[in-house]
Amino acid sequence: MTARVYIPADTTACALGADEVAAELAAQAAVRGVELSVVRTGSRGAYWLDPLIETDSEQGRHGFGPLTAAEVGSLFDAGFPGPCEHPLARGAVEQIPWLARQQRLTFARAGVVDPLSLDDYRAAGGYRGLENALAMPAQEIIDAVRESGLRGRGGAAFPTGIKWQTVRDAEGDRKYVACNADEGDSGTFADRLLMEADPFQLLEGMAIAGLAVGAERGYIYLRSEYPRALRILTQAIETARTAGYLGPDLCGSARAFDIELRLGAGAYICGEETSMLESLEGKRGLVRFKPPLPAIKGLFQRPTVVNNVLSLAAASTVLALGAEHYRQFGTGRSRGTLTAQLGGNVRRGGLVEVPFGVTLREVVEGWGEGTASGRPVRAIQVGGPLGTYLSASQWDTPLDYEAFAAIEGMLGHGGIVVFDDTVDLAEQARFAMEFCAVESCGKCTPCRVGSVRGMEIIDRIRNNQQREEQLKVLEALCETMVEGSLCAMGGLTPYPVRSALREFPEDFGLGPEA
């Protein structure tokens, strides 16, 4: 009998040697006369276990990982692909506590299915949301999204249903759905994993958005740093089109929706929605003044839904399982699940999808289990390069939009970057300004010039040149950037700077240890 083996193939699994493991498995199987049928999946996002190889068994899928090509021989010696004991055997994958304790809604299929198999996708509940949406009046689709409590997962947390309603109600000879897949926030990889492990879910969510607002055309703006996602999405779009899930006649409904994939060119600012629209129009990614909102005048001056990958994917879950099902998870005004991405100096990093309300400490300690270096955790940056640095006294904050806003933080796109006690927060603060200087679009002065001045001022503080005066100048500069910048790039860059200074003054030569 041919045994089926599942091998992950997303960017991280391959960066950890999954292709080499796949080649060695095939070679060893040939030598040993074992027949294997290999399925390349995405990844479950338990990256500390990747490459995690799985086989079918009577108790569900069994896993072995993190496997290297060098250990493949010993795995066969132990009886693989049959039942076997091996130091890397992890037992039933679904029961690995790191995965079992999560609440997978958006990432339920990631690592389980072949990302490019429509049959796999449908068998695991895919396209049920679109089928439901096709049977509903557009207003009911929007009502469902609004009732689910879904808020934008890109960082701004704006209620998705209200945005869709605005686009639906806006006048326009045509409308657009623009998916923001320019996942530029450092420390984040959930969009990438979704596109590489379950791409049809994004395409389905976009089609649902199109039906809801009356758009027949969608764009995915994908960052160029994700070549593997580009390959997989390109194929998925082709497959969906051939099967009638995109195109002039969605599932035989005589309603049209199609998607074009556009590639960014390495500009962080194009993750800002108006800059992204400029880029899609073939221009420099300069931020636009708001109003008008993109929902009223967006791409090519037409009403446009701009949503993050995860928001659109979540819409397919809402339409498949119902608004009630989705909103039962979470806390307060943060409904559904947060896809936390645990990275940096962490022992067990990866994608942790949990209901909103779990504390930062629970994720970093419960899932992360401390640092990779074995040293104590000192600082955690939440929410990407514009997110705040948090000290130990703040780690019991629940992961919830309002709770984070209350401590001058933000969840952003869900990135959690862990630093051990060797980190120099003054160096990190300087980097925040440097990053802003490199990536500013240049349209407004507080961001373009303020970031450069910020670097210089922090250098003087670190070198103890007029430290007291320079601290006052830095505070004034931060205020100017927050209040005077056109968009979040300049407006939020002071957050990591101020939090580093507030929580870790000793790194700036201040306070008791100075």
Added chain:
Amino acid sequence: MDTGHHAITGIVAEALQRHAADEGALMPVLHAIQARLGHVPAEAVPLIATGLNLSRAEVHGVITFYHDFRTAPRGETTIHLCRAEACQAMGARALEAHAKAVLGIDYGGTTPDGRYSLEPVYCLGNCACSPSLRIGDEVHARVTPERFDALLAERQRPAP
């Protein structure tokens, strides 16, 4: 790679034709040209401008705004080192210093033998297994200075 004037004209014409019907076609056109030539040569700019009914300044502005677009040839392979926070937390600054020393170039530079160009990147989406770098289209995880040397050595070896 034939980058003679004739070849450039043909490649630009092909890119323009392929994307003629696209709305806001400039980015796809530039990507298509760079994919073939490795950069967007100065001679291409007026051709693109005419083809898309834009000014040369608009085309030049877009080429220079985005980090990815190049106006001059670069090495056979580009190495992108991640400089972002998750990688910093795992020793990216040391890796950066090592890579620059080994290659003998800074960011934006190309090795004298023309094999490698070095560029910074701010996140490759591989943040749970930092530090990361990208060689061509392949991302590598947990890259120590030793691993960096090994990756280069593997590439020096002739294919079996």
